Amino acid sequence: MKHLLKLSDLTREEILSILNLADQLKFERVNGVQKDYLKGKKLGLIFQKASTRTRVSFEAGIYELGGYGLFLSSNDLQIGRGEPVQDTARVLSRYLDGIMIRTFAQQEVEDLAKYGTIPVINGLTDYAHPCQVLADLMTIREYKGAFKGLKMAFVGDGNNMANSLTVGAIKTGMSFAIACPKGYEPDAKIMEWAKANGQFTVTESVEEAVRDADVIYTDVWASMGQESERQARAAAFSGYQVNADCMKAAKPDAMVMHCLPAHRGEEITEEVFEEHAKEIFDEAENRLHAQKAVMVKLLK
Ligand code: CP
Numbered sequence: 526m527k528h529l530l531k532l533s534d535l536t537r538e539e540i541l542s543i544l545n546l547a548d549q550l551k552f553e554r555v556n557g558v559q560k561d562y563l564k565g566k567k568l569g570l571i572f573q574k575a576s577t578r579t580r581v582s583f584e585a586g587i588y589e590l591g592g593y594g595l596f597l598s599s600n601d602l603q604i605g606r607g608e609p610v611q612d613t614a615r616v617l618s619r620y621l622d623g624i625m626i627r628t629f630a631q632q633e634v635e636d637l638a639k640y641g642t643i644p645v646i647n648g649l650t651d652y653a654h655p656c657q658v659l660a661d662l663m664t665i666r667e668y669k670g671a672f673k674g675l676k677m678a679f680v681g682d683g684n685n686m687a688n689s690l691t692v693g694a695i696k697t698g699m700s701f702a703i704a705c706p707k708g709y710e711p712d713a714k715i716m717e718w719a720k721a722n723g724q725f726t727v728t729e730s731v732e733e734a735v736r737d738a739d740v741i742y743t744d745v746w747a748s749m750g751q752e753s754e755r756q757a758r759a760a761a762f763s764g765y766q767v768n769a770d771c772m773k774a775a776k777p778d779a780m781v782m783h784c785l786p787a788h789r790g791e792e793i794t795e796e797v798f799e800e801h802a803k804e805i806f807d808e809a810e811n812r813l814h815a816q817k818a819v820m821v822k823l824l825k
């Protein structure tokens with residue numbers, strides 16, 4: 526594994542190996558026995574979109590491993606003024622040991638990896654959010670013990686989260702069902718792959734998707750970059766909400782997950798969110814551990 530561009534690039538074994546290392550790093554941190562696995566290593570963090578969790582967990586994570594993180598806002602980089610990503614990649618490769626990038630087009634992340642000579646980590650694109658899903662898988666395993674036989678249900682937009690969760694669920698042996706309005710399905714190629722490689726359902730019925738689910742996942746109706754579609758999306762997604770009715774249809778011990786930030790009263794009710802806050806914030810914490818594992822794998 527040279528980069529983390531999208532989950533479909535990783536084998537099941539590579540995913541499990543990251544999760545095992547993440548568990549180990551979490552244990553070491555809790556017990557105060559963490560080593561400087563990345564002493565002196567420098568990771569550039571390019572952000573073309575806002576972030577709370579990704580930025581802070583990467584910066585804190587690289588620091589805890591003995592390395593250094595450079596926050597690089599696209600507002601301040603020449604990339605924001607049109608310098609090509611091919612050139613940025615070749616320049617940053619001369620200074621740094623790795624780059625994390627959050628941007629719009631997946632192609633930009635792929636190009637950064639293609640033209641640079643250092644590992645690239647996708648910190649979210651319109652297409653994928655692999656770091657989030659590694660943390661999600663880690664959290665599911667903590668709560669449920671194993672993946673095989675679990676049903677994960679996603680309620681809402683077939684966005685970057687839905688794409689990456691589909692791949693993560695199928696690769697780890699879970700079944701995956703998404704409820705979304707027509708026209709808002711996940712990426713067509715990912716759905717095709719999921720159907721060929723596991724148990725994947727796409728439906729307009731929330732009730733059908735969440736029936737007997739072990740894990741219920743949701744995300745915002747309008748992602749970053751879709752601000753102008755907010756109104757149209759609010760209309761299309763009304764009814765695609767994780768609420769008490771959903772919870773009745775799922776297994777009694779179903780977990781609820783959200784990558785955050787959450788919009789209470791839209792994709793999830795305040796009541797369900799607060800009832801499952803423990804899982805949701807464990808999930809947010811695990812961003813730190815999962816990404817530390819990714820950094821150790823790629824930069825060490
Ligand atoms: N879940 C997530 O990626 O959060 P941020 O947008 O705050 O980084």
Ligand code: NVA
Nearest residue numbers: 684744748749784785
């Ligand atoms: N789908 C959301 C995820 C945020 C972490 C977005 O892209 O804005």
